Amino acid sequence: MAQPLDLGRRISLIDLYDLRMPQRTGTYVLHEENLAIVETGPSPSVPHLLAGLKALHIDPGEIRYIIVTHIHLDHAGGVGLLLQHCPNAMVVVHPKGKRHLADPSRLIAGAKAVYGAQFESLFDPILPVPEERLIVKEDGETLELSAERTLVFYDTPGHANHHASIYDSYSRGVFTGDTIGVFYPQLQEAGLTFCLPSTSPNQFDPEAMKQSAARLEELRPERIYFGHFGMLDDPQEAFRQLRVWLPKFVAAGKEAVDRHPEAPAAEQAKMAAHRLRGEVMAFLDDHGAPSSSSAHAAIELDLQVCAMGLIDYWQKQR
Known part of the structure; x- marks a missing residue:
C-alpha cells in the first residue's frame, strides 16, 4: 500500500486501489476541527481507506463528514460499509443522490447492467445509508469545517444529474469528481499533463458538462482535485483539454x-x-x-x- 500523499494546505490523498489499480480513485482527507473526507470509492476499497487513515493516525470515529461528489459506485459505493467504522459521521450528498444512498437497489441494478459478471468482485457489498445520517447540500450551500475552511457546493450535471463539485475556501481548489474528466498523473513522469472527459452511462449530457465546466472555471480555482486521480495545480490546462476532447468523444x-x-x-x-x-x-x-x-x-x-x-x-x- 502506498502511503497517503500530503498535498499541502491540510489535505491528504489516500490511494484506494480501485479495480486493483494504483492512482485510479482516491479519498481526500481534510484535516480540520470537523474532520471530513471526500469520496469513499467502492466497498472493496474501504480496507485501503481505513489503512490510509491509520497511516495518518486518524481514528475513523473522528470523521464528522463523509462527502461524495456523486453516487456512482466507484465514488460512493463504499459509503454504507465505511459508516460501520465511522459512528460519528454524517454523509453529505447531492439532493438527487440522497434516495439512492438510502435505497441502493437501482444503483446495484444499473451497475450490474454495465459490469455484468464482474459486479460482485468490483463493488460488493453495497449497503444502504440510514436516512438520518444523510445531509443534502443544495446548489450554493456551504459546510464549515473550521474557521478557516468552508466548503461551497455547486450543482454540476453533465457526467451525472446527481453530481456536485465542491469549492474549498482554504486551498482555493475544487473537488470536481468526474465533472471535468479523469486525470492520468502517471503520464506526468513523461512530462505530459493529460485529462480525458468521463462520459459513462447513463446520464451523460455534453451541453450540461460544458456549462458545468464553465461555471467551475469562473471560480478561478488554483487546484483541481480529481476523483480519478489526484491534484492538478494547472486548472486552466484541465479546462482546455476538456474543450478539446469532449467534441471528439461526442463525434465518435x-x-x-x-x-x-x-x-x-x-x-x-x-x-x-x-x-x-x-x-x-x-x-x-x-x-x-x-x-x-x-x-x-x-x-x-x-x-x-x-x-x-x-x-x-x-x-x-x-
Missing part, C-alpha cells in the same frame, strides 16, 4: 450510431471506443508518452465505459 459516438443504426448498442460502443482509442493513442505517441505507462490500461478501460455512455446519449437523441 454519433458516427457509430449514424453509420450503423441497426447494430446493437454494444457493437456501436465497440466502434466508438475503437475510434477514440486510435485518436488518444496517436496523441500520446506524438507527445512521447511511453506505451509501458500504467496509464494506458486505465485509459483503455475508461474509453470502453465512456463509449457506452456516448452511445446511450445518441440513442436517446434519436
Whole structure:
C-alpha cells in the first residue's frame, strides 16, 4: 500500500486501489476541527481507506463528514460499509443522490447492467445509508469545517444529474469528481499533463458538462482535485483539454450510431471506443508518452465505459 500523499494546505490523498489499480480513485482527507473526507470509492476499497487513515493516525470515529461528489459506485459505493467504522459521521450528498444512498437497489441494478459478471468482485457489498445520517447540500450551500475552511457546493450535471463539485475556501481548489474528466498523473513522469472527459452511462449530457465546466472555471480555482486521480495545480490546462476532447468523444459516438443504426448498442460502443482509442493513442505517441505507462490500461478501460455512455446519449437523441 502506498502511503497517503500530503498535498499541502491540510489535505491528504489516500490511494484506494480501485479495480486493483494504483492512482485510479482516491479519498481526500481534510484535516480540520470537523474532520471530513471526500469520496469513499467502492466497498472493496474501504480496507485501503481505513489503512490510509491509520497511516495518518486518524481514528475513523473522528470523521464528522463523509462527502461524495456523486453516487456512482466507484465514488460512493463504499459509503454504507465505511459508516460501520465511522459512528460519528454524517454523509453529505447531492439532493438527487440522497434516495439512492438510502435505497441502493437501482444503483446495484444499473451497475450490474454495465459490469455484468464482474459486479460482485468490483463493488460488493453495497449497503444502504440510514436516512438520518444523510445531509443534502443544495446548489450554493456551504459546510464549515473550521474557521478557516468552508466548503461551497455547486450543482454540476453533465457526467451525472446527481453530481456536485465542491469549492474549498482554504486551498482555493475544487473537488470536481468526474465533472471535468479523469486525470492520468502517471503520464506526468513523461512530462505530459493529460485529462480525458468521463462520459459513462447513463446520464451523460455534453451541453450540461460544458456549462458545468464553465461555471467551475469562473471560480478561478488554483487546484483541481480529481476523483480519478489526484491534484492538478494547472486548472486552466484541465479546462482546455476538456474543450478539446469532449467534441471528439461526442463525434465518435454519433458516427457509430449514424453509420450503423441497426447494430446493437454494444457493437456501436465497440466502434466508438475503437475510434477514440486510435485518436488518444496517436496523441500520446506524438507527445512521447511511453506505451509501458500504467496509464494506458486505465485509459483503455475508461474509453470502453465512456463509449457506452456516448452511445446511450445518441440513442436517446434519436
